[in-house]
Amino acid sequence: MGTASGFDARAFRSALGSFTTGVTIVTTRDRDGAPVGITANSFNSVSLDPPMVLWSLARSARSLASFANATHWAVHILSAQQEALSNRFAKSGSDKFAGLAVEAGHGGAPLLAGCAARLQCRSAFQYEGGDHLILVGEVLDFDSCELPPLVFQSGRYAFAARRAGQLSAAADASPAIWREDHLGYLLGRAWFQFYGRIRARLDAHGLSDADYFALTTLVLQDGASLEGLNEVFAYSGVAASRERLQDLAVRGLLETRGAHDAPRFHMTEAGRRLTLELIAAADAIEADALQACGSLEAEALRHSLRHLIRSTDPGLPDLWTPDSQRAAP
Numbered sequence: 001m002g003t004a005s006g007f008d009a010r011a012f013r014s015a016l017g018s019f020t021t022g023v024t025i026v027t028t029r030d031r032d033g034a035p036v037g038i039t040a041n042s043f044n045s046v047s048l049d050p051p052m053v054l055w056s057l058a059r060s061a062r063s064l065a066s067f068a069n070a071t072h073w074a075v076h077i078l079s080a081q082q083e084a085l086s087n088r089f090a091k092s093g094s095d096k097f098a099g100l101a102v103e104a105g106h107g108g109a110p111l112l113a114g115c116a117a118r119l120q121c122r123s124a125f126q127y128e129g130g131d132h133l134i135l136v137g138e139v140l141d142f143d144s145c146e147l148p149p150l151v152f153q154s155g156r157y158a159f160a161a162r163r164a165g166q167l168s169a170a171a172d173a174s175p176a177i178w179r180e181d182h183l184g185y186l187l188g189r190a191w192f193q194f195y196g197r198i199r200a201r202l203d204a205h206g207l208s209d210a211d212y213f214a215l216t217t218l219v220l221q222d223g224a225s226l227e228g229l230n231e232v233f234a235y236s237g238v239a240a241s242r243e244r245l246q247d248l249a250v251r252g253l254l255e256t257r258g259a260h261d262a263p264r265f266h267m268t269e270a271g272r273r274l275t276l277e278l279i280a281a282a283d284a285i286e287a288d289a290l291q292a293c294g295s296l297e298a299e300a301l302r303h304s305l306r307h308l309i310r311s312t313d314p315g316l317p318d319l320w321t322p323d324s325q326r327a328a329p
């Protein structure tokens with residue numbers, strides 16, 4: 001499909017999409033006082049003094065008349081956890097504000113919560129912009145917080161990751177003290193608080209950390225030897241012993257097969273049932289812990305941890321690769 005200028009419209013849109021942006025929701029009130037809002041990534045800063053910003057609104061938008069006539073509007077720079085809100089305000093005409101708590105900003109413009117920043121504007125200028133109307137606003141008031149922003153890239157939501165250089169520059173600026181944002185501290189404390197809740201479940205079943213690690217490994221690698229098991233979770237500093245595994249066998253959770261001096265450990269039905277129950281409990285604890293972050297932030301966290309594991313791996317065996325398929329060192 002071509003445009004009046006002869007461009008292929010899809011290719012033009014795709015080229016523009018390679019410009020990575022944040023995502024905003026712009027709100028106002030219509031003539032009758034009803035709240036109006038639209039998701040927009042055409043937002044940009046214009047001037048610091050006087051403080052001014054702009055965005056562009058499709059002439060086909062249902063909200064065109066409301067924004068064209070508005071004396072005030074508010075730009076909400078969305079945080080990473082507001083993807084669902086962005087989708088809600090990108091649907092034309094629906095009751096976008098249903099169930100949302102809003103405050104009244106300048107000129108009555110509805111203010112949404114949970115954003116990375118909010119800019120309350122007086123409508124200053126409007127310009128022709130082809131099939132869009134360009135709106136320039138003078139910023140009367142703003143607030144912001146440290147929430148990570150929602151990002152839009154080539155038609156999809158994304159998350160922003162700071163480059164290592166910037167982080168270390170910030171670190172260099174601070175004196176050599178035990179910082180609150182030290183990665184070792186953050187990882188250790190997060191693990192301690194997260195695993196503490198799982199351990200409470202283990203205590204209720206009279207299981208140690210090593211029992212839990214052995215059982216959850218055997219679910220994936222049934223028939224492993226003691227050495228094979230310990231190799232898999234050696235990184236944790238926890239080791240299973242033959243005595244503990246024999247205890248689990250006495251409890252009917254495992255059974256031993258093979259040579260007496262080199263037994264292989266197999267799950268019994270009761271062992272599998274208990275382990276799957278513990279894994280389901282761990283999943284629920286995880287879901288609960290991640291509830292405070294949105295799905296994007298949770299995905300960003302997993303991504304960063306996987307990256308960190310890969311980049312610091314001294315060559316540990318992978319729990320998800322069975323013994324038999326591991327490459328020889």
Ligand SMILES: Cc1cc2nc3c(=O)[nH]c(=O)nc-3n(C[C@H](O)[C@H](O)[C@H](O)COP(=O)(O)O)c2cc1C
Nearest residue numbers: 039040041042056057058061062063090091092093
């Ligand atoms: C990430 C994203 C960015 C968008 N940016 C704009 C924009 O800058 N301007 C615009 O007019 N529409 C934009 N849209 C589309 C509008 O949000 C969408 O057409 C909305 O349904 C219009 O609402 P209305 O018809 O109720 O006014 C965007 C949509 C998404 C998902």
